[in-house]
């Protein structure tokens with residue numbers, strides 16, 4: 001008997017860096033108002049999604065420790081994203097999911113959030129659900145403040161709690177070379193935000209809303225020196241004070257020749273810019289960074305779709321030819 005079947009759909013789930021992260025104030029719901037320019041990276045996880053009899057999740061690591069993964073798979077953001085979509089459409093979507101992880105866990109690179117957004121987009125395509133991008137963003141925001149930016153794909157201005165996302169036009173913008181380093185520390189996000197609140201008085205909070213508009217122009221030109229000048233992260237000072245080892249990793253990146261060095265999200269990974277792959281590789285080999293997890297990658301200014309193509313499930317017909 002001939003049967004229709006779907007081969008697994010391979011989706012790229014990128015890491016991100018916040019080139020700017022301004023914290024504008026504390027909201028009534030306990031979250032902070034943000035204004036941030038976020039760029040996806042060429043470093044990322046691969047997700048394989050396949051229609052199946054029952055839902056399953058396998059996570060494998062390539063050069064990353066997986067101990068921090070939640071023991072209960074239902075707490076994994078990827079599976080929670082699938083459950084949200086099932087709730088949205090009102091029926092089960094049995095899907096076999098394999099996540100091949102290259103993004104370090106809990107390092108401020110948005111790996112879990114990216115996986116969740118990739119499941120939302122990928123499963124929407126795989127099961128031909130037709131859920132709109134705006135609705136996927138809203139569902140993503142239910143999972144975490146960082147998810148909506150990945151649903152949008154590409155360079156994004158992120159505001160509000162993180163759920164207000166706007167694509168920044170990057171047509172033709174050349175990628176930038178980025179070096180990432182993580183000395184192994186863990187910086188719990190709520191603790192870093194609390195330390196920020198303790199440092200910044202109410203008055204100065206209201207005057208901090210300046211976004212680096214020049215950054216957009218510099219990004220379009222692909223000019224690493226101008227981008228490096230605009231890079232900023234309001235969580236850097238509290239994080240460095242709480243976790244001096246993260247400050248030391250930032251110093252190591254500077255010693256290795258990187259510019260525009262700052263924190264990724266709320267840490268503990270730090271990033272810096274270099275002007276070429278060769279410079280990036282020299283930085284990775286610098287003795288100051290020995291002992292750190294480190295990677296050299298590029299930004300994907302126009303997003304994953306531009307770099308890797310659209311998410312398309314391949315439908316194949318299996319033709320049973322019987323025994324020879």
Ligand code: C5P
Pocket residue numbers: 030031032033034143144145146160161162189190191193
């Ligand atoms: O939304 P998410 O689960 O990623 O947030 C983790 C924590 O980060 C929150 O519990 C909160 O302490 C802090 N946070 C915040 N303001 C934001 C985003 C996150 O205070 N806009």
